[in-house]
Amino acid sequence: xxxxxxxxxxxxxxxxxxxxxxxxxxxxxxxxxxxxxxxxxxxxxxxxxxxxxxxxxxxxxxxxxxxxxxxxxxxxxxxxxxxxxxxxxxxxxxxxxxxxxxxxxxxxxxxxxxxxxxxxxxxxxxxxxxxxxxxxxxxxxxxxxxxxxxxxxxxxxxxxxxxxxxxxxxxxxxxxxxxxxxxxxxxxxxxxxxxxxxxxxxxxxxxxxxxxxxxxxxxxxxxxxxxxxxxxxxxxxxxxxxxxxx
Amino acid sequence: xxxxxxxxxxxxxxxxxxxxxxxxxxxxxxxxxxxxxxxxxxxxxxxxxxxxxxxxxxxxxxxxxxxxxxxxxxxxxxxxxxxxxxxxxxxxxxxxxxxxxxxxxxxxxxxxxxxxxxxxxxxxxxxxxxxxxxxxxxxxxxxxxxxxxxxxxxxxxxxxxxxxxxxxxxxxxxxxxxxxxxxxxxxxxxxxxxxxxxxxxxxxxxxxxxxxxxxxxxxxxxxxxxxxxxxxxxxxxxxxxxxxxxxxxxxxxxxxxxxxxxxxxxxxxxxxxxxxxxxxxxxxxxxxxxxxxxxxxxxxxxxxxxxxxxxxxxxxxxxxxxxxxxxxxxxxxxxxxxxxxxxxxxxxxxxxxxxxxxxxxxxxxxxxxxxxxxxxxxxxxxxxxxxxxxxxxxxxxxxxxxxxxxxxxxxxxxxxxxxxxxxxxxxxxxxxxx
Numbered sequence: 001x002x003x004x005x006x007x008x009x010x011x012x013x014x015x016x017x018x019x020x021x022x023x024x025x026x027x028x029x030x031x032x033x034x035x036x037x038x039x040x041x042x043x044x045x046x047x048x049x050x051x052x053x054x055x056x057x058x059x060x061x062x063x064x065x066x067x068x069x070x071x072x073x074x075x076x077x078x079x080x081x082x083x084x085x086x087x088x089x090x091x092x093x094x095x096x097x098x099x100x101x102x103x104x105x106x107x108x109x110x111x112x113x114x115x116x117x118x119x120x121x122x123x124x125x126x127x128x129x130x131x132x133x134x135x136x137x138x139x140x141x142x143x144x145x146x147x148x149x150x151x152x153x154x155x156x157x158x159x160x161x162x163x164x165x166x167x168x169x170x171x172x173x174x175x176x177x178x179x180x181x182x183x184x185x186x187x188x189x190x191x192x193x194x195x196x197x198x199x200x201x202x203x204x205x206x207x208x209x210x211x212x213x214x215x216x217x218x219x220x221x222x223x224x225x226x227x228x229x230x231x232x233x234x235x236x237x238x239x240x241x242x243x244x245x246x
Numbered sequence: 247x248x249x250x251x252x253x254x255x256x257x258x259x260x261x262x263x264x265x266x267x268x269x270x271x272x273x274x275x276x277x278x279x280x281x282x283x284x285x286x287x288x289x290x291x292x293x294x295x296x297x298x299x300x301x302x303x304x305x306x307x308x309x310x311x312x313x314x315x316x317x318x319x320x321x322x323x324x325x326x327x328x329x330x331x332x333x334x335x336x337x338x339x340x341x342x343x344x345x346x347x348x349x350x351x352x353x354x355x356x357x358x359x360x361x362x363x364x365x366x367x368x369x370x371x372x373x374x375x376x377x378x379x380x381x382x383x384x385x386x387x388x389x390x391x392x393x394x395x396x397x398x399x400x401x402x403x404x405x406x407x408x409x410x411x412x413x414x415x416x417x418x419x420x421x422x423x424x425x426x427x428x429x430x431x432x433x434x435x436x437x438x439x440x441x442x443x444x445x446x447x448x449x450x451x452x453x454x455x456x457x458x459x460x461x462x463x464x465x466x467x468x469x470x471x472x473x474x475x476x477x478x479x480x481x482x483x484x485x486x487x488x489x490x491x492x493x494x495x496x497x498x499x500x501x502x503x504x505x506x507x508x509x510x511x512x513x514x515x516x517x518x519x520x521x522x523x524x525x526x527x528x529x530x531x532x533x534x535x536x537x538x539x540x541x542x543x544x545x546x547x548x549x550x551x552x553x554x555x556x557x558x559x560x561x562x563x564x565x566x567x568x569x570x571x572x573x574x575x576x577x578x579x580x581x582x583x584x585x586x587x588x589x590x591x592x593x594x595x596x597x598x599x600x601x602x603x604x605x606x607x608x609x610x611x612x613x614x615x616x617x618x619x620x621x622x623x624x625x626x627x628x629x630x631x632x633x634x635x636x637x638x639x640x641x642x643x644x645x646x647x648x649x650x651x652x653x654x655x656x657x658x659x660x661x662x663x664x665x666x667x668x669x670x671x672x673x674x675x676x677x678x679x680x
Contacts, residue, residue: 066678075582076674095587103584110677114579118260128583130249175583 018048025081042238056226059235065219107176109186113168115160122156146174166197184216254596270565277558282609290617294638305373308500319495338502340367356431362486381436381465385421420485422461425475426468559660566664578676591669598661617641
């Protein structure tokens with residue numbers, strides 16, 4: 001209230017700066033087979049993910065959810081449009097800068113664990129640190145910490161073939177987070193797991209997201225998990241729609 | 247680099263999803279090892295053969311020969327000989343007189359090259375006289391040393407050694423030593439009398455008559471070199487001078503030097519010391535074609551056997567290509583958490599190099615061990631065919647270095663394609679269809 005007694009409008013809450021932005025994103029695959037023509041997944045797609053958010057992207061199979069995630073992680077290049085991570089413009093990255101971005105700023109979890117079978121769980125987790133040139137001892141120490149964070153502190157010396165599906169996906173999650181990235185991108189992380197194990201893995205992701213102040217984007221078919229995220233977006237007809245919860 | 251080596255070494259040791267990749271990897275290692283070992287052994291044998299031939303050749307011939315450019319013979323050679331003996335690096339010097347002759351016994355005859363020598367000196371520059379296997383070269387020695395037919399003056403040391411210029415030794419039948427093949431050609435045995443005919447005849451009222459001399463065959467030598475065994479003959483210098491009507495003239499001074507491989511250089515110093523009108527030839531110049539042929543043989547052997555390494559490198563290419571295909575998903579995953587294209591390339595380069603290094607090391611150990619064993623437990627050869635009764639092995643460290651460099655280089659080339667294709671994997675594409 002001011003001195004004049006006039007009611008001032010309630011100050012609009014300041015929207016936090018988007019950590020990850022996609023503007024006018026278009027992805028068209030060139031002719032996939034003779035006579036089939038190009039395949040347009042989305043056109044002019046916009047997305048903004050703010051710090052601390054856990055955004056779920058849902059949609060039908062083939063809608064382009066995984067491709068969108070690849071573009072956000074600089075694993076693929078858009079046909080048009082731009083992805084920004086902070087001030088960085090991903091399309092401007094050289095191959096080396098893109099690798100560095102994936103190593104330092106992004107943790108990626110796939111539907112399948114994709115652990116390297118020749119290495120132990122601990123070595124798998126430490127791999128991104130070893131790749132950036134960190135010493136073996138320090139990398140393994142950090143790896144052991146993150147294995148502990150996903151509840152597998154005692155399974156570090158096991159190879160991936162000696163772990164259950166849920167454990168493999170936890171190791172994969174620890175590998176994604178060992179570099180302490182800004183962003184966690186997960187592509188159907190529970191899609192290959194049974195309901196109970198999937199639930200446990202989702203809860204783990206949610207817990208780590210909160211505990212470590214992550215910004216996360218999850219692609220999932222599970223509407224229950226999606227509903228428990230900060231926001232739910234549906235990719236349909238090449239556009240992202242906000243899903244309001246009842 | 248440690249990261250790439252860590253991944254490459256683990257990939258190499260790990261059990262394969264496709265057993266055939268492991269089999270091809272093992273074949274690659276064995277192939278590289280076999281190629282390297284074969285190269286080391288073959289080079290050790292060719293070196294041994296070359297060394298043996300060189301030793302025998304150098305035993306038979308002088309290192310440096312000094313002659314007149316005009317081929318008019320060396321007069322007043324005694325002071326020159328003494329002077330040249332003082333040249334640094336000269337260890338021995340001997341005078342000689344060469345002349346073409348026809349040597350015959352009965353109806354059989356053969357062309358020969360007589361070398362008139364002073365035996366005591368000749369033995370210091372060549373060992374053909376020590377290779378007399380029938381009879382003895384001692385008969386060529388001057389008086390009172392078993393010579394059957396020569397009487398030499400004994401007044402004073404030098405005179406006793408070289409003979410005084412105007413001394414005419416009283417000769418009955420001068421002794422001669424000839425090569426084995428020449429002896430066989432004319433059918434002569436030790437103790438036979440042979441007729442030595444010089445084309446440098448004497449002018450008589452009947453015209454130019456070839457000069458001939460009956461000689462007693464006192465020894466037959468065998469050097470193992472057809473060139474010497476089929477044409478060389480030794481007479482005492484005095485007898486040769488008489489035969490060629492060249493009083494107190496020699497055609498060559500032969501030298502031994504302390505460093506074989508500096509014979510050319512020392513030869514030039516001798517040439518300068520001798521003065522104008524003289525020229526020298528070294529053993530290298532005289533046998534250039536022979537050693538060039540031996541070198542060529544060694545190079546051809548190297549190239550042929552290096553093909554084994556090339557085949558092994560082809561196996562490396564196949565093994566790595568299959569491994570890249572097998573590991574496409576893993577490569578994509580590595581790239582997804584920030585492994586660079588260069589790092590991926592290096593992982594597979596290192597894997598190929600590891601295969602090559604292991605194979606090369608195994609091959610070097612095997613090659614040198616077998617070469618050592620071959621030298622230690624002599625492998626017998628038919629001496630009548632090879633002119634040597636065992637297989638000589640002379641492994642050299644330098645050969646191992648060259649073979650290792652070639653092996654690693656060829657293998658590195660084989661890794662370029664698969665490592666390049668590994669670096670081109672697009673992670674999103676590779677994992678989309680998984």
